[in-house]
Amino acid sequence: MSTAAVTYTTPTTPLTRRVRAYFAPVVRASETPTVFDPSVSGRFNLDAPPAPWIDLGWITNLSRKSASTINVLNVGSPAAPQVQMRELIGATVSFRFLTWRKLSMALSAGSEHMNLLAPAAGAAANGSGSKGVTAIALIAGSTATSLNIPSASLSSFSAGQMVVVDADYAGQTGYVGSGVSAAYVQSAANVNNDPDYVRRVSFNVALVSAVTSTGLTLAQPLLAGAPASNMKVQVIEGFVDREGGSFFQEWSALLVMPGEQGERILYYYPRLQPTGGAQEDTETLLAPLEWVTLNASFRALPVIDANDGEQVLCFRSFLPSPMTLI
Amino acid sequence: MQNAKDTFYVTLRNRLATLNPNRTMLLRGVQRPGILVEEAEAVVPMLPADVFVLRWTALTADVNLPLVLARLDCEILYTTGGTQPASGLDRGRALEEMDAELLSLLSPNCAPKMNYTQTPPVQLNTPVFWSAADFTPVTTLRDRLSRSARVTVFAYQEPGEL
Numbered sequence: 001m002s003t004a005a006v007t008y009t010t011p012t013t014p015l016t017r018r019v020r021a022y023f024a025p026v027v028r029a030s031e032t033p034t035v036f037d038p039s040v041s042g043r044f045n046l047d048a049p050p051a052p053w054i055d056l057g058w059i060t061n062l063s064r065k066s067a068s069t070i071n072v073l074n075v076g077s078p079a080a081p082q083v084q085m086r087e088l089i090g091a092t093v094s095f096r097f098l099t100w101r102k103l104s105m106a107l108s109a110g111s112e113h114m115n116l117l118a119p120a121a122g123a124a125a126n127g128s129g130s131k132g133v134t135a136i137a138l139i140a141g142s143t144a145t146s147l148n149i150p151s152a153s154l155s156s157f158s159a160g161q162m163v164v165v166d167a168d169y170a171g172q173t174g175y176v177g178s179g180v181s182a183a184y185v186q187s188a189a190n191v192n193n194d195p196d197y198v199r200r201v202s203f204n205v206a207l208v209s210a211v212t213s214t215g216l217t218l219a220q221p222l223l224a225g226a227p228a229s230n231m232k233v234q235v236i237e238g239f240v241d242r243e244g245g246s247f248f249q250e251w252s253a254l255l256v257m258p259g260e261q262g263e264r265i266l267y268y269y270p271r272l273q274p275t276g277g278a279q280e281d282t283e284t285l286l287a288p289l290e291w292v293t294l295n296a297s298f299r300a301l302p303v304i305d306a307n308d309g310e311q312v313l314c315f316r317s318f319l320p321s322p323m324t325l326i
Numbered sequence: 327m328q329n330a331k332d333t334f335y336v337t338l339r340n341r342l343a344t345l346n347p348n349r350t351m352l353l354r355g356v357q358r359p360g361i362l363v364e365e366a367e368a369v370v371p372m373l374p375a376d377v378f379v380l381r382w383t384a385l386t387a388d389v390n391l392p393l394v395l396a397r398l399d400c401e402i403l404y405t406t407g408g409t410q411p412a413s414g415l416d417r418g419r420a421l422e423e424m425d426a427e428l429l430s431l432l433s434p435n436c437a438p439k440m441n442y443t444q445t446p447p448v449q450l451n452t453p454v455f456w457s458a459a460d461f462t463p464v465t466t467l468r469d470r471l472s473r474s475a476r477v478t479v480f481a482y483q484e485p486g487e488l
Contacts (some may be wrong), residue, residue, distance in 0.1 A: 018390050057392050099392055286397075286457050286478055 008323045015260040019062045021095070022053040022254040023103060023221075026271055028181035029174065033270035033303060034252040042266060046256060051253060052224070056104050059095040060293070062255065064267065064314075065142035066091050075224055091313040093253075093269065094283055094297035102205055102239055108294035110274030112183045113199050113244030115164045118235040128240050129308035132196050138165070144221040145206075147233055148214055159210050162236045163218075165227050166202040168195040177202045178231070179224025184247050199234050241278050248273045253298070261321035268315040271301035327385065327396050329441050332452045334400065335363050335380055337437040342378070345430055351377045375470065376420070378428065379403045393452070393482040397460030401477055402428060402459070405472035414469050421464065421471045428475055432459055439481060452482045 024034035034052060041050045047113040049055050055290035067090030073083040097104040106113030119133025124130055136156065139148035145163065150159075157163070166178050171188045174180035191197040204227075209219035216233070253272045257265040278294040320326055342349060342359045349360040351374060353367070360377035373379055384399040404424045408417030436455035441448045459475035466472075 058390050060390075098390070285480075289480075291455065 003261050004064060008325055009321075011320070011324050011326070012261060014257070014263055014265060016257040016265070017260070018058045018060070018257075019095070020256045020258070021056045021059045021097070021108065022049045022256070023056055024053045024252045024254070025180045026250045027253055028184075028250060031250075033269070035270070036252070036254050036266075036315075038268070038315070038319070040192070040315060042264065042319050046258065049254075050248055052223075054103060056097060056101070056107075057099050059063045059097055059255070062093070062095040064093045071125045077303045089302065089311065090312055091269075091300040092275060092298065093255075093267075093272070093300065093314075094127070094276075094295070097294040097296060098291075100294060102203060105239055105241055105278075106203070107251065107274065107298075108280075108325070109241030109243075109278040110249055110276060111242060112201055112247045113203075113249070114240045114242075114306075115202065115236040116240055117164070117200060118237055118315070124192060126171055128242060129200070129237075131194070132199070132234050135168070135196060135199060135234045137232050138227050138229075139215070140229060142215070142227045142231075143235075144225045144227075145218045146212075147216040147218065147227065149216065150234065151213070153313075154211060154213075154215070157208060157211050157216055157235065159208055160202045162205060162238075163208055163216065163233050164199045164202050164205045165222055165231050165233050166199045166204050166234050167191070167228065167230045168232060169197040170195075178204045178228070181224070181250075196234065199232070205236065213214075241275045250301070259321060259322070263321040263324070264317075264319040266317040268317065269298070269300050269313070270303040270315075272298035273301060275299045299315075327398060327442075327481065327483070329450065329487060330396060330444045330454045330479055331363075331382060333437055333439050333481075334456065334479050337441070337454075338378070338380075338443065341431045342427070346427055348377065349427070355422075359368070362465055373403055373472070375403050376406050376424075377404065378424070378431075387483075391482075393484065396481050398479045398481070400456075400477045401474050402477060403472065403474040404428070405470050407469045411475075417469070417471050421473060425461070425473065428459060432456065432477065437438045438449055439484075441487075449476060450484055450487070452484055454479060454481045456480065 016125045034216045044050055052168050068089045070084055071087045072081045075082040096296045114128050116129040120133050136149050136153045142148045173185050175184055176198045180203040184205055187190055204222050204224045206218040206220050206222055208216050210217040225242050250273050253269040255267040278299040281293050281295055282290040302313055339359050339361050342361050350357055351360045362379055364379050364381045381401040383401055386397045388395040406417055406420040408414035408420050417476040436453045439450040439452055439454045459477050461475045462474050464471050
């Protein structure tokens with residue numbers, strides 16, 4: 001018995017058209033990133049990333065830079081290099097998001113990213129949004145894509161609205177936000193003990209696709225999954241970020257280059273923190289129409305590789321094209 | 327792309343009916359606003375006078391976006407010999423009137439994208455938008471003055487759209 005002869009090709013230079021970006025939360029209190037294992041999920045469908053990775057679409061102008069430095073110990077006379085040592089490890093990455101959404105804005109701006117709560121009547125004007133309309137408590141049985149609310153409150157909502165779902169701020173300090181550490185509260189006084197503060201910064205947002213007799217149907221699942229019993233819902237008008245702020249977003253990132261021959265290059269950054277403020281770029285589509293893209297730049301922070309205990313900033317994986325010599 | 331083309335035509339047609347109700351034509355036995363889509367009518371050897379003719383030409387698509395962005399070039403042609411009472415001596419004025427009308431028809435330069443293959447028409451989620459008109463110089467052929475304007479029409483291809 002014999003097997004069929006195997007045909008193979010010699011390796012070619014990887015050829016790619018574009019890069020796709022996925023981000024996933026880091027648990028800030030313990031600095032625990034979302035792990036991406038390329039041996040398990042490396043060939044994932046680009047349109048359906050494994051949970052909890054969030055697809056932020058194609059990006060452009062990817063630039064990866066190593067800031068690691070290597071020094072040498074010269075010994076003898078005349079001195080000759082005997083030993084090399086890594087003095088510093090560092091890495092930065094930058095690119096442009098092609099789409100504006102809650103997460104891409106937050107990553108681009110780098111600091112607290114706020115939801116513009118639908119304003120309460122007569123509320124004092126404020127640059128990052130005024131006090132919101134009173135939040136509506138959810139009824140038991142809500143899921144990540146449907147919110148049960150009292151029938152008396154249904155008239156406050158309509159299809160096409162955006163909503164945020166999160167718990168009231170209750171005077172706690174530290175990281176706040178369901179599903180994602182959205183901000184760090186240093187004192188209740190700093191946030192005016194505002195019960196809406198968590199919902200103001202929360203990433204637990206979605207578009208309402210329909211209002212039913214029992215509640216709201218969402219067009220996209222809430223990032224934090226099924227809402228907890230203490231969560232409330234508020235309508236939001238949009239988003240706002242600021243130049244300034246003391247908080248640093250921190251996210252795990254996965255950048256994927258699909259090759260033309262079926263190969264795939266993946267860059268997994270377990271911990272990225274932004275290095276810049278809110279900046280955009282423009283590119284002419286057809287004068288005077290211009291694309292407005294979001295610039296984002298990050299510094300990689302280290303994790304310990306469980307396989308050997310080494311401190312690393314980024315994992316670069318390569319999955320060769322089929323039947324290619326390695 | 328057909329929804330974008332249909333939307334662009336119907337938008338301009340409706341605007342023309344409001345802007346200049348007197349610019350009409352008799353086409354296939356029906357009196358209608360003086361604007362037509364060349365590819366949707368019978369082939370004729372010569373452009374009809376005093377109406378706007380939409381001719382779809384180039385198509386490009388940007389696929390590196392969450393939704394494919396289609397760019398359709400539309401050439402809008404029009405020709406006039408002036409009016410009979412003035413023996414055609416007003417053909418320059420008539421052409422200038424059509425220039426001004428076209429500028430007005432194109433503004434505002436966006437419209438909700440509609441699917442006119444359904445009755446009643448269904449509004450889609452994204453709008454159609456277009457560039458400013460790029461006018462060509464006048465050409466003269468015997469007693470007729472003609473001009474065209476190129477407009478690039480943009481439309482995102484929504485999931486499931488033609």
